[in-house]
Amino acid sequence: MKSINVFKSRVALIIMISSLLITIACSGESVSSSEDTIKIGVLASLTGPLETYGKQTVLGFELGLQYATDGTNEVAGKKIEFVVEDTETKPDVAVRKAMKLLEEDKVDFLVGSSSSGDTLAVLPLAEEYEKIMVVVFYEGVVESVPVPVVP
Numbered sequence: 001m002k003s004i005n006v007f008k009s010r011v012a013l014i015i016m017i018s019s020l021l022i023t024i025a026c027s028g029e030s031v032s033s034s035e036d037t038i039k040i041g042v043l044a045s046l047t048g049p050l051e052t053y054g055k056q057t058v059l060g061f062e063l064g065l066q067y068a069t070d071g072t073n074e075v076a077g078k079k080i081e082f083v084v085e086d087t088e089t090k091p092d093v094a095v096r097k098a099m100k101l102l103e104e105d106k107v108d109f110l111v112g113s114s115s116s117g118d119t120l121a122v123l124p125l126a127e128e129y130e131k132i133m134v135v136v137f138y139e140g141v142v143e144s145v146p147v148p149v150v151p
Contacts, residue, residue, distance in 0.1 A: 038075070040082040041101030043112030043122065048089030053114040058084055061111060087113050091121035098122045102129050109134065 042061055045054035065073060065080060073080045083105050085097035094113055101107045102125065110126050110133040113119050119135055126133035 036078055038078050038080045039105060039107040040080065040109045040111055041105060041107035042082050042084045043087050043094055043097060043110065043118060044084060045089040045114035046086035050089045050114045057114050083107060087115065087118045089115050091117045094118035095121050095125065098125050
C-alpha cells in the first residue's frame with residue numbers, strides 16, 4: 001500500500017511540474033528579469049519534524065524537472081533554475097525564506113512546502129507578489145469531484 005501512495009505522489013509531482021512548464025512555455029510574457037532564465041523557489045522542510053518529506057520533495061522536484069524537460073532543464077529556450085530554502089517546518093521561517101526568494105532571488109514561481117502550516121503562511125505572500133505557488137504536499141484527504149458532462 002505504501003508503494004502505491006509513493007507512486008501516486010511521484011506521478012502527481014511529475015504532472016504538476018509538466019503543467020507548470022507548459023504554462024511557462026505557452027505564456028507570451030517574459031517571466032524573469034533575465035530573459036533567458038526561469039527561476040523557481042522551492043520551499044521544503046529540510047530540517048524539523050517533516051525533514052524526510054522535505055528531502056523527498058526536493059529530490060522529486062529535481063527528478064520531475066529532469067523528466068519533464070528530457071534532461072535539458074530548459075523550456076521554450078529558457079533555462080530553468082531552482083533555489084531551495086529550508087522552512088525548518090516553522091511557518092514564520094517559511095515566510096522569511098519566501099520573502100528572500102521573492103525579493104532577493106527574484107523567483108518567478110514558488111513551490112512547496114512540505115508542511116500545510118508553512119504553505120498557509122506563505123500563500124498570502126504569493127498572492128501579494130502575484131506569483132504562482134504550486135503546493136506539492138497535501139496532508140489531508142483527497143476527495144473525488146464529479147466532472148460535469150457537456151452534451
